[in-house]
Amino acid sequence: xxxxxxxxxxxxxxxxxxxxxxxxxxxxxxxxxxxxxxxxxxxxxxxxxxxxxxxxxxxxxxxxx
Amino acid sequence: xxxxxxxxxxxxxxxxxxxxxxxxxxxxxxxxxxxxxxxxxxxxxxxxxxxxxxxxxxxxxxxxxxxxxxxxxxxxxxxxxxxxxxxxxxxxxxxxxxxxxxxxxxxxxxxxxxxxxxxxxxxxxxxxxxxxxxxxxxxxxxxxxxxxxxxxxxxxxxxxxxxxxxxxxxxxxxxxxxxxxxxxxxxxxxxxxxxxxxxxx
Numbered sequence: 001x002x003x004x005x006x007x008x009x010x011x012x013x014x015x016x017x018x019x020x021x022x023x024x025x026x027x028x029x030x031x032x033x034x035x036x037x038x039x040x041x042x043x044x045x046x047x048x049x050x051x052x053x054x055x056x057x058x059x060x061x062x063x064x065x
Numbered sequence: 066x067x068x069x070x071x072x073x074x075x076x077x078x079x080x081x082x083x084x085x086x087x088x089x090x091x092x093x094x095x096x097x098x099x100x101x102x103x104x105x106x107x108x109x110x111x112x113x114x115x116x117x118x119x120x121x122x123x124x125x126x127x128x129x130x131x132x133x134x135x136x137x138x139x140x141x142x143x144x145x146x147x148x149x150x151x152x153x154x155x156x157x158x159x160x161x162x163x164x165x166x167x168x169x170x171x172x173x174x175x176x177x178x179x180x181x182x183x184x185x186x187x188x189x190x191x192x193x194x195x196x197x198x199x200x201x202x203x204x205x206x207x208x209x210x211x212x213x214x215x216x217x218x219x220x221x222x223x224x225x226x227x228x229x230x231x232x233x234x235x236x237x238x239x240x241x242x243x244x245x246x247x248x249x250x251x252x253x254x255x256x257x258x259x260x261x262x263x264x265x266x
Contacts, residue, residue, distance in 0.1 A: 007131035014138025021145040043250035050257040057134040
């Protein structure tokens, strides 16, 4: 297995893990009040989006080689 | 110092309660100013990119997308560990908090290591800050500025960890950790944008 294939696998696995963890954290904190928590929710949403981007890049669906 | 109840339970002194909202607003304004800084560079890059013919310019190698994706997964993962570090601290689970903080710092350092590998590869392909036109200048300026933010974040989290070990924060007073988490999430979110504009489009 060459390095590029390993990088793709790592990106897919890492991206999926990040998405799941961020989505679960967002779900748990959804009803938490306070300005800081509203910002956390926004950032967790963007973090989940980032996880999706990394996974899709690893799969070769998006991005230019 | 008068002891009062704070929203969400627990006791804290009056001064902490009175100033927490102000400190939070101040810290959020700092983050907004950083957003303005990054936005101006990002919009300048996008404008210049769309002004030219073809992208990247002829003779310039694009950065390796697989390594970029791995680096992104590492940095986004550190955002998740940082979030759970704060959650554990809030619930009084100090050991798990310390472990996750260390894990976050290690992942941040790994991201910087990945960036160093990427820079080395690009230098080998003669892609440099000054010698590769708009692409090199914008890529190294923006990713370098972001990398510097990550480096500052690692130092910041290290200081926060030492402070919490020495009992500066407790279950009811941990604004420093909230600010650190906000900063680290900010660094992650900026990378979502940089990853998209340099590697994906």
